[in-house]
Amino acid sequence: MSPIKIFQNASALFITLLIWVYFLIGSTVFFLFGHIPACLFSKNRASAFQNLNHINMGIFFALTRFLIPRTKFIIQKEVLQIHSSVIVCNHLSYLDPILLISFFKQNCTIVKSTFFRVPFFGWLLRNSFYMPSSVGEVQGQSMVENIENIKKHLAAGGNFFVFPEGTRSRDGRLAPFNKGAFSIARYCNAPLKLVYIKNTNKLFQPGTFLFKTHDNIEIELELIGTLTPDYVSDNFSISAVVDDVRNVFEQRIKR
Amino acid sequence: MTRQEIESEVKKIFLREFEVENPEMDLDLREAYAFDSIDAIELLLGIEKFLGSELTQEEKKQAMDIRTINQICDYVEKLVATRKDAPGVN
Numbered sequence: 001m002s003p004i005k006i007f008q009n010a011s012a013l014f015i016t017l018l019i020w021v022y023f024l025i026g027s028t029v030f031f032l033f034g035h036i037p038a039c040l041f042s043k044n045r046a047s048a049f050q051n052l053n054h055i056n057m058g059i060f061f062a063l064t065r066f067l068i069p070r071t072k073f074i075i076q077k078e079v080l081q082i083h084s085s086v087i088v089c090n091h092l093s094y095l096d097p098i099l100l101i102s103f104f105k106q107n108c109t110i111v112k113s114t115f116f117r118v119p120f121f122g123w124l125l126r127n128s129f130y131m132p133s134s135v136g137e138v139q140g141q142s143m144v145e146n147i148e149n150i151k152k153h154l155a156a157g158g159n160f161f162v163f164p165e166g167t168r169s170r171d172g173r174l175a176p177f178n179k180g181a182f183s184i185a186r187y188c189n190a191p192l193k194l195v196y197i198k199n200t201n202k203l204f205q206p207g208t209f210l211f212k213t214h215d216n217i218e219i220e221l222e223l224i225g226t227l228t229p230d231y232v233s234d235n236f237s238i239s240a241v242v243d244d245v246r247n248v249f250e251q252r253i254k255r
Numbered sequence: 256m257t258r259q260e261i262e263s264e265v266k267k268i269f270l271r272e273f274e275v276e277n278p279e280m281d282l283d284l285r286e287a288y289a290f291d292s293i294d295a296i297e298l299l300l301g302i303e304k305f306l307g308s309e310l311t312q313e314e315k316k317q318a319m320d321i322r323t324i325n326q327i328c329d330y331v332e333k334l335v336a337t338r339k340d341a342p343g344v345n
Contacts, residue, residue: 141316143292148312180293187296232304238272238297 012213015067019211022063030056035124046149049128050107050158057102064211071203071217075103078223083157085193086185088245090174090253091163092201099200099221106158108150110181129153133166151188160184161195164245168206174249177242186231186238194225194245196252224252261331265324268301280325295319302331308338 030052038048065073080103089096101107113134116122129149150160162181169175185192198220204211225248229241262280269275275288284290299315310318314334321327 141319143296144312144315144319147296183293183297187300231300 008214009210012210015213016209016211018067019060019064023060026056026059031120031124035127039127045127046129046153047106047156047158049124050101051105053101053124053128054103054105054107057098061099061102068203068211068213070213070215071219074218074220076220076222079103079195079221082159082193082195082223084154084190085159086154086181086188086190087159087161087193087195088181089161089163089195089197090249091165091168092172092197092199093168093204093206095200095204096163096168096197097161099197099219100161100195103221104159104161106153106156108153108158108160110162147184147187150184154188154190159193160188160190164242168201170206172201172253174246174253177246179238179242182238182241182245186229186236189231192227192229192241192245193223194227194248196220196222196224196249198222222252224248256335258328258332261328261335262324264305265302265327265331268298268305269324272297272301278324280328281323283322284324285322292319295321298327302334306331306334306338310334 034052034056035049038052039045042048061073065071082104083106087100089100097109097111100109108129109131110133111125111130113132116125116132129146131146131150154160162184164177164179164181165175166178167175182192199217200219202212202215202217203219225245227241227244230236266277269278273288273290273294278284278288284294288294295318299310299318302318303310318327318330321330
């Protein structure tokens, strides 16, 4: 291995460790001095938790930008203006949900069910009104409460973002879509904003530990479509909406 | 609305929303069709549509433990009765 490669790997390891150390320490500090006081004193706990997560992840990405200046973030202003919507995204990397949390103060999403069983973290997720990805994790009555909470969250201007593939794509192609997120959108009578995420997998590849710190990477968030389905129409079909959304993403990927 | 009409409406919802044709009345929906709580939410939207009125959060919660088509029909029958008895409803 060439000395340059050794240096690159060592610095990538150092930067990666710095970023994840911030993630751990920052999350702990926010938990102790943000989430716990908010739990005790805030009138709207979920909203306060979401805002704290947003600030924490904002700092995480500010640090990432500072430490990895070769990576540029190109975020369309139309994306930043989205509100009261279900944001449907393709999924490339673990960075995707936290990137979206960093941009939206009032954020709500579906999180891998296993994280709900992690002590403290699971509590934080539940109190942020995030939902577990496996519906088996949610007892029926809690499901009604969860979805009613999302409805109120959307009505108050918040966004609910979802990754209907359910898992990160390893080859850039779309995995089959799960229709659950669309059922929630229907229940909440919410518009669908389709946001295409590009290159987060190049910065932090699935299955690897190190951030790619020496490549020129442009991470983009692009609004590629808006759907306002007529949910109450007799002809409404959830499968047709899922197909429409999928088509828009497929057209964008082909470009 | 008669029990027969309710059954027919519920079966229509199953066909439209879940592509299940003529489901058996006493089959456990979770075991037979992997029916989950998101599907139950879809079902509730369908029921609201044919009743022409919104369900309360309590009514929705009651529906989440239902397992068979017969139980769904019982549930809808109860909803119809409640709405009929409500003041101002003929």
